[in-house]
Amino acid sequence: MTLTPIRQQFLIAAEAAARLLAHPQVDRQWNQPSALADFTVRGLAGHLALQILYVPRSLAAELPHGRPVTLAEHYSRAAWIGAGLSDDANVAIRQVGEETAPGTAAQLAATATATINVLRDRLQLELAERVVFLPWAQRMLTLDDFLLTRLMELAVHSDDLAVSVHVPTPVLSAEALEPVLELLTALAVRRHGPLPILRALTRQERAPLSIAAF
Numbered sequence: 001m002t003l004t005p006i007r008q009q010f011l012i013a014a015e016a017a018a019r020l021l022a023h024p025q026v027d028r029q030w031n032q033p034s035a036l037a038d039f040t041v042r043g044l045a046g047h048l049a050l051q052i053l054y055v056p057r058s059l060a061a062e063l064p065h066g067r068p069v070t071l072a073e074h075y076s077r078a079a080w081i082g083a084g085l086s087d088d089a090n091v092a093i094r095q096v097g098e099e100t101a102p103g104t105a106a107q108l109a110a111t112a113t114a115t116i117n118v119l120r121d122r123l124q125l126e127l128a129e130r131v132v133f134l135p136w137a138q139r140m141l142t143l144d145d146f147l148l149t150r151l152m153e154l155a156v157h158s159d160d161l162a163v164s165v166h167v168p169t170p171v172l173s174a175e176a177l178e179p180v181l182e183l184l185t186a187l188a189v190r191r192h193g194p195l196p197i198l199r200a201l202t203r204q205e206r207a208p209l210s211i212a213a214f
Contacts, residue, residue: 002124003123003124004128004144005175006144006147006148006151006179007123007124007143007144007147009151009172009173009175009176009179010055010123010147010148010150010151010154011116011119011120011123012172012173012176013151013154013155013158013170013172013176014051014052014112014116014119014150014154015113015116016154016158016170016171016172017048017049017051017052017112017154017157017158017170018049018052018109018112018113018116019109019170020048020158020161020162020167020170021045021048021049021105021108021109021112021161022105022106022109022110022113023105023165023167025165025166025167026041026045026105026161026165027104027105027106028165029041029164029165030042030045030104030105034160034161034164035160035163035164036160036164037085038085038090038094039094039097040098041161041164041165042097042098042101042105043094043097043098043101044097044157044160044161044164045097045101045105045108045161046096046097046098046099046100046101046108047093047094047096047097047100047157048153048154048157048158048160048161049100049101049108049109049111049112050096050097050100051150051153051154051157052112052115052116052119052150052154053100053111053112053115054134054136054150055115055119055146055147055150056115056118056119056122057135058132058133058134058135058146059122059126059132059143061132061133061134061135062133063131063132063133063140064133064140066140067140068131068139068140068141068142068145069139069140069141070145071141071145071148071149071183071186072186072190073139074137074139074141074145074149075187075190076190077137077139078137080093080214081191081214082191082214123143123147126143128144129142130142130143131143132146134146148179148180148183149183151176151179151180152180152183152184155172155176155177155180158170184213185197185213187213187214188211188212188213191212191213191214192208192211196208196211197211
């Protein structure tokens, strides 16, 4: 078997994220505030690494009865979208990020790299229709839909971490960013409606203040 495009781009983005985690600047600013409110660099690095570490956990989870949800359904149930910084969903995300990085940046980068090396072979063996269970979300997605969500998280949070430690953001290919931007556009339309997105992309004088997807 060969890797599907999403699986291939996920691995490439994961490798870029692991290299960023190993950057000396991440280690130097490990316990400093990040560019994200209430996140330390360590917690943000842990959250970034989790987007890689979640994959083998989901592959290993036992599948319950039922069907996989669509990406639209998945995000419609996400408690963190629209939640405030002090809401339970976001507090839990920050806490898990910190718990994922109990040691050094180098140790976290090594764990991420080792996981990628395992996944490189594993993802080639999984069928196109493979379904995975997300224990933390209590729902199922197709593997490729799940990896698209992780690819989006890797792209977004690699930028967050790079900005936090004042290093260049990893450059991802058009093949990686096109599905990410398509997903984010769909989420932005769902949140704001199509007209504000149209205006933001074509009419600066009528553009809304924000078309953020989250």
